[in-house]
Amino acid sequence: MERRFLSKATFFDPVQELIQKVEARMRSQADKNHPELAAAIYHLLSSGGKRIRVAITLLVGGMVHADIERLVTLAASIELLHTATLVHDDLIDGSLLRRGIPTINAQWTPAATVLTGDFIFARAARLAAETDSLAVMKLFSETLAVIVSGEIRQLFGKRLLTGREDYNQRIYAKTASLFETATTSAAILANVESKWLDCARQYGYEIGMAFQIIDDVLDFTGEQATVGKPVGSDLRQGLITLPALYYLEKFPEDHEFQAFLAGKPAREINFDLLLGNIKQSGAVEQAIIEAENYAHRGLAALQDFPDGIEKQALVDLAYFTVTRSK
């Protein structure tokens, strides 16, 4: 894949105004009767999410001429579903910071955090229902089940080396499933023929897979200040991602890694050594190539759509996904 570095995420440009509408729609879901809850939701919504799921929804929908109002509702639903899963994630991981900003979990009791997540799930579900499409609603609920199911598998599967297939299932559940639902639902709203539905679905799937692989790469290569969490935190928590998998394929005998997998306490593991070895092994570059392969297939799925600013932005988004540094 040709390396086209984007100096900034230009793909947002065609939908900048609509994104503001989506933000307003999301904020309007806070319950004014609950000042604490409303404050928590405003805090979450201003915590600097990239809104890449919002953009991809609006761009695909724009490309196939979906109704704008329903599209805004759908995008708000997708982003709130994502937000709700993050709230429960942070509780589960005990994370006190996300993107360098205190989590709900850091400020509230676990009880309030669980309920805040539940409330946002409820609002996301209401917005999904407001798209007035049963097909969208079914995708929405199925995706929620896939995401949660993946989290449960992850919870019980830490420090387990289960190979590439398991990794692919995990990142599908974590990220690609929602990207796929976003692009498929946007196409559903435009009542396109099934060929276009399949193309939209595939674009979302491939970009989502690429996006999560790069997220996992950035856990090895990113600066703590940019990524918002310590380098190597996945591995430190026992989560084996693609660069680590490639490294182990090359050096199955690595003593430190095998000891970690065998259950040696994390505090006795020399993570700096392990992370250094992984970074020098070429495993990170190999993972980036894998992400590029996904992005490439995403671009191929776009090919037959009519040219226009949305399609061009979706091409840019594919490149951004694999060249971003945060």
Next chain:
Amino acid sequence: MERRFLSKATFFDPVQELIQKVEARMRSQADKNHPELAAAIYHLLSSGGKRIRVAITLLVGGMVHADIERLVTLAASIELLHTATLVHDDLIDGSLLRRGIPTINAQWTPAATVLTGDFIFARAARLAAETDSLAVMKLFSETLAVIVSGEIRQLFGKRLLTGREDYNQRIYAKTASLFETATTSAAILANVESKWLDCARQYGYEIGMAFQIIDDVLDFTGEQATVGKPVGSDLRQGLITLPALYYLEKFPEDHEFQAFLAGKPAREINFDLLLGNIKQSGAVEQAIIEAENYAHRGLAALQDFPDGIEKQALVDLAYFTVTRSK
């Protein structure tokens, strides 16, 4: 209201077979790929819930001739939504037992409990979507928001004496909203005219309110062995329910109660004295009369429906709601 004591809950009889179908539908929602999760869901579903929400859904739907398959799907969705909220509730309260049986929370980590609840929410949402009614789906998501919103209010409002109106809002959110959604949705599936929709909605609302008041009464009068939790546990946890509200209207100066409301540590409160005083004051009987008033209005809402075994069972259910001892 005439006191008609039912020796057993006969209202289940006309829908006994359908309830088994609903049970099977609920069990089929467990993810076979996750043995731990599936086990947790089977455990939850066999923990002795009364299935009164299932019965009321099936009976109302049967009375207005809703399609049986969709009705079974709806009833499974309603009961799973209820189950999911109980899972998160138990986590929030730190409850180790429910109905005398260990909760998921007692056996699992908080992380697994949160995710189990989320997974059941997702399955409930999928079933709601499978009723193929957008109106049902909207009610479903709105009800989830109402329930969670009520829990948040309760979380921030413990030991606050906020009066009858607040109590009514609280029990609506906790219980009546889902009863109302169950009966309204059942009628929606039969495409009845709005007059019948209103009657079905009102029956669900009134019975739900009565049901929760009696739940709150049983917290004062029930046997621990029957109710499955210590007598007076609401009050001990700072939750002021109807009998306590009536008591305070009669004896606003009660020293022990006022000290408790003012924030005196629970371990320094003589709860046995306080509970004894409330029980002797007539406040419990007054609360039962209030529940009977709700049940009476529920019966009135049934009046114009055509006679039949379902309608008769719904009459019995109304009586059962206010005469039950557990």
